[in-house]
Amino acid sequence: xxxxxxxxxxxxxxxxxxxxxxxxxxxxxxxxxxxxxxxVVGESGxxxxxTFLAVLxxxxxxxxxxxxxxxxxxxxxxxxxxxxxxxxRGRAIALTLQDALTALNPALTVEQQIAETIEAHDPExxxxxxxxxxxxxxxxxxxxxxxIPEPGRRLANYPHELSGGMRQRVMIAIALSCRPKLxxxxxxxxxxxxxxxxxxxxxxxxxxxxxxxxxxLVSHDLGxxxxxxxxxxxxxAGQVVERGPTLAVxxxxxHPYTRGLxxxxxxxxEPERPIRPIPGQMADPxxxxxxxxxxxxxxxxxxxxxxxxxxxPIDGGRxxxxxxxxx
Amino acid sequence: xxxxxxVERLLQLVPVLLGIALVVFLMMQATPGDPVELMLGDALxxxxxxxxxxxxxxxxxxLPERFLHFLGNAVTLDFGQSFHHRRPVADVILERLPATIxxxxxxxxxxxxxxxxxxxxxxxxxxxxxxxxxxxxGLAGVSMPGFWLGILLILLFSVELGWLPVSGRIGFAGxxxxxxxxxxxxxxxxxxxxxxxxxxxxxxxxxxTLGLAMAALLMRVTRTxxxxxxxxxxxxxxxxxxxxRRRVLIRHALKNALTPTVTVAAIETGTLLGGNMIVExxxxxxxxxxxxxxxxxxxxxxxxxAAVLLYAVTYVLLNLLADVLQTVLNPKVRL
Amino acid sequence: xxxxxxxxxPLAPPAGAPVGPxxxxxxxxxxxxxxxxxxxxxxxxxxxxxxxxxxxPWIAPHDPYEANLLRRLQPPVWLESGEWAHPLGCDxxxxxxxxxxxxxxxxSMTIGLLVVAIAAVIGTTLGLLAGYLRGLVxxxxxxxxxxxxxxxxxxxxxxxxxxxxPGLANIVxxxxxxxxxxxxxxxxxxxxxxxxxxxxxAARALGASPVRIMLGEILPNILSPVxxxxxxxxxxxxxxxxxxxxxxxxxxxxxPSWGSMVADGRAFLLDAxxxxxxxGVAIFVLVLAINLASQxxxxxxxxxxxA
Numbered sequence: 027x028x029x030x031x032x033x034x035x036x037x038x039x040x041x042x043x044x045x046x047x048x049x050x051x052x053x054x055x056x057x058x059x060x061x062x063x064x065x066v067v068g069e070s071g072x073x074x075x076x077t078f079l080a081v082l083x084x085x086x087x088x089x090x091x092x093x094x095x096x097x098x099x100x101x102x103x104x105x106x107x108x109x110x111x112x113x114x115r116g117r118a119i120a121l122t123l124q125d126a127l128t129a130l131n132p133a134l135t136v137e138q139q140i141a142e143t144i145e146a147h148d149p150e151x152x153x154x155x156x157x158x159x160x161x162x163x164x165x166x167x168x169x170x171x172x173x174i175p176e177p178g179r180r181l182a183n184y185p186h187e188l189s190g191g192m193r194q195r196v197m198i199a200i201a202l203s204c205r206p207k208l209x210x211x212x213x214x215x216x217x218x219x220x221x222x223x224x225x226x227x228x229x230x231x232x233x234x235x236x237x238x239x240x241x242x243l244v245s246h247d248l249g250x251x252x253x254x255x256x257x258x259x260x261x262x263a264g265q266v267v268e269r270g271p272t273l274a275v276x277x278x279x280x281h282p283y284t285r286g287l288x289x290x291x292x293x294x295x296e297p298e299r300p301i302r303p304i305p306g307q308m309a310d311p312x313x314x315x316x317x318x319x320x321x322x323x324x325x326x327x328x329x330x331x332x333x334x335x336x337x338x339p340i341d342g343g344r345x346x347x348x349x350x351x352x353x
Numbered sequence: 354x355x356x357x358x359x360v361e362r363l364l365q366l367v368p369v370l371l372g373i374a375l376v377v378f379l380m381m382q383a384t385p386g387d388p389v390e391l392m393l394g395d396a397l398x399x400x401x402x403x404x405x406x407x408x409x410x411x412x413x414x415x416l417p418e419r420f421l422h423f424l425g426n427a428v429t430l431d432f433g434q435s436f437h438h439r440r441p442v443a444d445v446i447l448e449r450l451p452a453t454i455x456x457x458x459x460x461x462x463x464x465x466x467x468x469x470x471x472x473x474x475x476x477x478x479x480x481x482x483x484x485x486x487x488x489x490x491g492l493a494g495v496s497m498p499g500f501w502l503g504i505l506l507i508l509l510f511s512v513e514l515g516w517l518p519v520s521g522r523i524g525f526a527g528x529x530x531x532x533x534x535x536x537x538x539x540x541x542x543x544x545x546x547x548x549x550x551x552x553x554x555x556x557x558x559x560x561x562t563l564g565l566a567m568a569a570l571l572m573r574v575t576r577t578x579x580x581x582x583x584x585x586x587x588x589x590x591x592x593x594x595x596x597x598r599r600r601v602l603i604r605h606a607l608k609n610a611l612t613p614t615v616t617v618a619a620i621e622t623g624t625l626l627g628g629n630m631i632v633e634x635x636x637x638x639x640x641x642x643x644x645x646x647x648x649x650x651x652x653x654x655x656x657x658x659a660a661v662l663l664y665a666v667t668y669v670l671l672n673l674l675a676d677v678l679q680t681v682l683n684p685k686v687r688l
Numbered sequence: 689x690x691x692x693x694x695x696x697x698p699l700a701p702p703a704g705a706p707v708g709p710x711x712x713x714x715x716x717x718x719x720x721x722x723x724x725x726x727x728x729x730x731x732x733x734x735x736x737x738x739x740x741x742x743x744x745p746w747i748a749p750h751d752p753y754e755a756n757l758l759r760r761l762q763p764p765v766w767l768e769s770g771e772w773a774h775p776l777g778c779d780x781x782x783x784x785x786x787x788x789x790x791x792x793x794x795x796s797m798t799i800g801l802l803v804v805a806i807a808a809v810i811g812t813t814l815g816l817l818a819g820y821l822r823g824l825v826x827x828x829x830x831x832x833x834x835x836x837x838x839x840x841x842x843x844x845x846x847x848x849x850x851x852x853x854p855g856l857a858n859i860v861x862x863x864x865x866x867x868x869x870x871x872x873x874x875x876x877x878x879x880x881x882x883x884x885x886x887x888x889x890a891a892r893a894l895g896a897s898p899v900r901i902m903l904g905e906i907l908p909n910i911l912s913p914v915x916x917x918x919x920x921x922x923x924x925x926x927x928x929x930x931x932x933x934x935x936x937x938x939x940x941x942x943x944p945s946w947g948s949m950v951a952d953g954r955a956f957l958l959d960a961x962x963x964x965x966x967x968g969v970a971i972f973v974l975v976l977a978i979n980l981a982s983q984x985x986x987x988x989x990x991x992x993x994x995a
Binding site for chain 1 (some may be wrong): 530585586587589590592593594595596597598600604607608609682683684685
């Protein structure tokens with residue numbers, strides 16, 4: 027296996043609040059390999075989005091990285107000054123957000139928003155009219171590559187004039203405009219209708235195949251991740267609780283939380299099977315329990331779960347943070 | 354923005370303008386005393402002459418008819434004769450108008466040029482020293498009566514330091530042939546830089562006095578709306594695209610933050626229009642505001658009536674202009 | 689005073705609606721307010737000025753009308769030739785400035801409170817009617833509001849004062865005629881929101897008459913934002929009254945008003961700056977205190993209005 031494209035070791039992200047220090051990400055290790063598709067699954071508050079915002083240095087103050095190292099393409103990028111991070115953003119690592127309606131600027135046209143991205147990263151553009159012409163052509167090409175019909179006309183539209191699915195494609199087009207090596211797609215389907223969801227996911231798969239971009243699919247929905255991701259990471263309360271090849275994890279989950287997630291997805295194959303939500307609520311992010319954080323909600327809880335526990339390897343590249351896994 | 358939308362909006366203004374004209378008309382009907390007596394003043398006149406004058410001024414006609422008459426005249430800018438000046442009111446007003454326009458424009462420039470950037474900085478460096486200072490100054494600015502501020506500035510800059518003149522628009526030596534009526538422009542057109550600076554020195558204190566309160570308000574509004582804009586997803590996304598910070602701030606955050614700012618600025622111009630009466634009085638500025646105040650004391654009702662109408666109509670049109678500006682700034686906003 | 693659930697039915701107000709718990713919300717609000725030091729100090733200042741106005745005859749060291757040309761333009765105590773008998777000096781007629789400032793508080797506070805109170809009552813009533821009844825009433829009131837809004841505040845007041853002549857009653861009338869519009873808009877907006885609420889539906893289903901609904905259900909819930917706006921407006925009214933007095937259109941001499949005192953002092957700026965400056969300090973302090981106090985009140989009673 028080649029060297030990882032993105033490597034995160036021991037990442038801790040905290041948000042100081044009046045009530046105390048919120049540990050949004052508490053000791054996360056992960057790797058993303060070139061050209062692969064990694065799924066990151068977790069509910070609200072699991073820290074999945076914050077992890078990747080930290081990678082790009084997009085944490086909103088007073089949030090900050092408290093500990094850990096982030097390496098991209100062999101180079102340490104955590105702690106880099108803003109100017110150098112900016113060079114990475116969009117160019118090497120790109121991000122798309124959940125809702126394109128709020129992520130795109132309502133006051134600028136599609137063309138403007140694509141063009142400024144290209145301009146920000148390409149100092150070699152010609153000046154004057156040739157520049158505008160070139161940018162327009164590239165923008166149109168990008169829109170076509172994400173499957174938007176009549177791309178030339180869409181350029182002059184404002185985001186609110188487009189449908190939800192098209193907006194998402196525009197956002198993806200912007201993200202890929204500089205051919206980044208890594209695309210982080212944060213909840214790419216959550217704001218979309220079910221029929222459009224499949225289209226967007228297929229688009230991402232196709233772009234990955236064509237451009238060789240590595241993709242991280244962050245979602246709360248295991249179903250979204252199941253079909254397109256080679257590997258999957260399950261996060262809970264700021265920690266990684268399970269990881270491994272997607273099919274293996276789904277076929278035989280090693281962590282009770284993952285099992286719970288699978289059980290709570292309605293199934294077409296078994297329409298009569300009751301949907302069982304996971305009872306309880308996530309642990310207090312300011313004072314998390316020292317041991318397993320899922321313990322209060324776990325049906326298999328034992329006294330041993332109160333002790334601190336690390337990820338334990340299972341076979342075939344899998345690992346889970348559970349005492350049930352033989353150490 | 355479709356031209357038909359603009360026309361629609363203008364048509365919507367008509368009932369408001371009519372209402373304003375009606376209110377102004379009714380205001381003047383409330384004056385105590387006989388208009389004919391006021392007009393004649395000290396002049397001796399026989400009862401027959403008074404009657405003739407009364408009929409001439411249409412004062413024997415029923416009220417609605419007089420209103421229509423007034424309206425018709427107003428549209429043709431005929432506001433009758435100024436009691437005091439014995440000249441058409443319209444002429445008198447026109448004479449003094451450029452001075453007020455110059456003052457108001459200068460005040461607006463100060464308000465926007467000071468308030469908006471300060472608001473942006475305060476929001477971007479939230480809780481920094483600029484933010485705290487701006488908040489305090491902002492609060493002080495809206496709590497100070499304009500006439501008091503003007504007097505304080507005169508005390509400091511004219512009396513104590515002697516840097517700036519106390520009153521007036523320009524000395525004798527600085528007079529130039531009027532082209533636009535705006536001294537700052539005319540002095541440059543006449544190629545007299547010394548006069549330009551003279552005019553500037555005279556304009557400075559009154560403009561600052563008039564504009565400071567609005568600057569304070571604009572700063573607070575801009576700060577709030579910038580903070581709101583900076584929290585939005587599109588700022589995160591724009592940063593994630595790798596755009597330079599300044600571009601994100603101005604092209605993305607500020608562009609959207611300006612919408613509420615423009616709205617507030619438009620409403621505040623009303624305060625500017627009212628305020629120039631005070632400021633012109635304090636600084637002896639030869640503009641329309643001072644003319645109106647003098648007119649009130651000399652019971653020059655046709656003049657006051659015309660001026661009030663003019664101010665109100667200007668205000669309404671300015672607000673329309675602001676709405677048009679909004680559609681340019683933010684395409685989601687419809688006229 | 690908050691939304692009341694119909695007996696037996698658990699009504700959950702949608703997000704953003706005024707919440708109605710059974711425990712005393714007023715006590716909790718009060719506690720929160722008292723925790724804000726700035727607000728407490730500001731409210732104390734406003735109350736102090738009001739007290740000063742009320743008890744002026746006992747607080748002022750001298751008669752504000754008593755002129756003594758021997759003490760003409762006497763400086764305040766901290767300057768040369770000032771005396772403790774007249775700590776803030778004397779004006780151009782030898783009247784004690786401190787006493788005149790104390791008495792001047794009467795004008796500012798009276799007009800400030802009166803105008804805001806009357807305008808609030810009128811504005812709330814009309815806003816409630818417009819927002820609840822909609823239709824012709826709404827259009828009519830809306831037209832009047834739009835027309836009045838077309839006038840810059842001071843212009844309108846000056847126009848009316850020019851026509852009616854000066855005097856306390858006229859000032860109050862002139863200011864009220866423009867002031868009610870703002871309260872009306874807030875009341876109308878809040879009414880429009882409130883009438884969609886479940887508790888209004890419930891009351892209507894129980895057969896309550898429109899008057900009953902407006903007074904019983906909607907009014908208590910729109911009072912809060914209306915009051916917050918009213919407190920802010922008082923600051924503007926005090927400045928407006930002072931401006932009118934400064935121009936000579938307000939309360940007439942010899943009644944002391946802070947604005948007219950500043951105007952009187954203008955002529956003597958070079959030699960006796962205190963005559964014009966000190967009354968202005970009073971205005972500034974009062975208005976600043978009102979602004980800070982209303983901010984504090986807003987933060988507690990209606991944080992949604994945080995501009």
